[in-house]
Amino acid sequence: MNVSIINIGDELLLGQVVNTNASSMSKMLVSAGMDVKEIAVVGDRREEIANALCRLEATSDAILVTGGLGPTKDDITKQVLCDFFHSHLIEDQTALDNVRRLFAIRGFELTPVNRAQALVPECCQVLNNDLGTAPCMWFQADNGKVVVSMPGVPFEMEWLMQNRVVPKLQQHFNAEHIINKNLLVQGIGESFFSDLVEPWELALPKCIRLAYLPQAGMLKLRLTARGNNRQTLQDAIDKAVEHLYPIAGQYIVGEDCETLAELAHKLLTDKGMTLATAESCTGGAIASLFTAQAGASHYFRGGIVAYSNDIKERTLGVKHSTLEQHGAVSEQTARQMVEGVRQLMDSDFAIATTGIAGPDGGTPEKPVGTVWIAVASRTHTEAALLNFPGRRRQQNIERSTNQALAMLIKAIVN
């Protein structure tokens, strides 16, 4: 079963908004055993939306459309859907009641602009959008194909997908099984890893596809199995993973996680251990990766973003003489930061980062990309020097973050 996605919005073509909708929709469809054939991003123009609909209707069983349903004047999706299905707009009572309900909750008065959100093509079925005023519309063509139009606001779309659209698609079609397995690989480059596992890769059964997903400082390996029998697929995946460990197990830091932060979160939660952070060059990025995950308060004690030197002294107890002798970007400073924050927060583990993220601020001895990372437990402190080749600030922050998380994971596991 093939699904295609159309994301509508000039803001997407202008690059002013990152299209996170496409990835979150795909993820939900794939988990539900459906296959995403194509994602098309088009502007707020009738002709372009109509063309994409016509084209994808020929190749896909269902088309999911987001965007163009807001109350403002740049939104025209409904008109296009009317034309496409030879229908016309009517005021839908369910949609109107929903708009009224949401305005009552917020204590606002209903404006004519908002009342117009209850207008929908007559031929569609309205799926109630509990979180927003824009309606979700389900269209079914005579040949059984389906078009669904949803608002582009991410949290409304996600709620609608999960509670309305995906269940109804599963019911309408008979979806194939897909099983994904992720392995997080760290400490080896993509091409070296590829060479190492080549014989294993060539011996994989036909039902399994392999993909390499390199990220800053790490590699995600994804095995995807498709077929009709869930148990057969699961067995094939299990066997493939079992055979991989003797070959490349030393580089595999975790399974079934999308990110190192997720893996560290699971490990700390399961073991009931606590964490604190002291960040200079990563500037709060590590703390925010942990605190973005629900349940972080069970293990995350707190963090210090010690950006200037005197803050490193004042809050973390880094010695003035250390900073003068060795500088802020040094093994000594990293160790004092990590031990300082671990004691201050009385945590089981701590991470510290200090480095030069760039693009400026480097010196001949310590160029941009020089980063010290330290990880401490109650009994042991480990420090590592990293030399990233690039001058890109965001990339150096991400790489430092991933290296620090990988070091933490190793410390927790050992």
Add this chain to the structure above:
Amino acid sequence: MNVSIINIGDELLLGQVVNTNASSMSKMLVSAGMDVKEIAVVGDRREEIANALCRLEATSDAILVTGGLGPTKDDITKQVLCDFFHSHLIEDQTALDNVRRLFAIRGFELTPVNRAQALVPECCQVLNNDLGTAPCMWFQADNGKVVVSMPGVPFEMEWLMQNRVVPKLQQHFNAEHIINKNLLVQGIGESFFSDLVEPWELALPKCIRLAYLPQAGMLKLRLTARGNNRQTLQDAIDKAVEHLYPIAGQYIVGEDCETLAELAHKLLTDKGMTLATAESCTGGAIASLFTAQAGASHYFRGGIVAYSNDIKERTLGVKHSTLEQHGAVSEQTARQMVEGVRQLMDSDFAIATTGIAGPDGGTPEKPVGTVWIAVASRTHTEAALLNFPGRRRQQNIERSTNQALAMLIKAIVN
């Protein structure tokens, strides 16, 4: 001049990677005066890539392709380009020298897998990729249309776009002028703002298009002017903005910035003022938004992520009795946090957040979405209570962040 983008990769259709390439490419093309017609995302399959190429070549002047050039086995873009241009693979000396150079820098030995990266279709021109081993390939059809293939690794693609592809496209085509103007709007919902400015919107000249880009807790208004005379466009934009202020100026917090963090960064830098943060529910998100920007070290002193109560006491000097009497999520705690961190870090301004981000952790008196934000200067402290309706953690963190930044901006400006 129309450009279309094809982003290749199963990982994009599986939703495992967010397609940031599409937005960063679009942004660069638009700034260079080019028009992005469509973005197509397809899987690592020959037929789908070939179909997208054929289709978009008919409607676009240029097609930019990313992905499918890595050394691993799931990458097939080059084969498709050979078929499309009736060419065949040859080893390109420039590309091979580049692979050798990069391996020498890293001190690695060249593997056969990596040597294969220097194979390119004979009919293309290789544009040197200074940052990576995958080549950038420029194809020119007899009818003048252009296809460019780039690696999907974001920082390599961005560097290639900026230094190789966009300049060459500008030279090849004669691009139209586009001027964008962003206004950041805060403190009013999209539909109310739309009603307020309707007469102004209807009176906008034909060359200007308006778009509403709602984000968590704020609204970005974008005016786009297109035409052949840059000065005429600039005058039209200036006049439109001038006319908007008397109508809605009270809601406009800034111009020419993509985000509130960027605006606050500019203001603090220009005024030479310093900042510190004390975050509970935002967990480092505010600090990391500042420190992600180059030059933050000029004004950002540091931050405390005070996640657990005893850390609020120990590091920020929040009184034990305050936490007992009023709780961590209270005006009193927020005020003590912000004043504590401002004094500790000796900064001109400070921000503090304390709240319940969700999805769990709420009580009847303080449900999920209850957030106190405080902003302090050397002479004055302001605190505000927010009640966000949703239970989504990430959204509540983003909304809290934007509200805190808006409050900071007002404090700096006043």
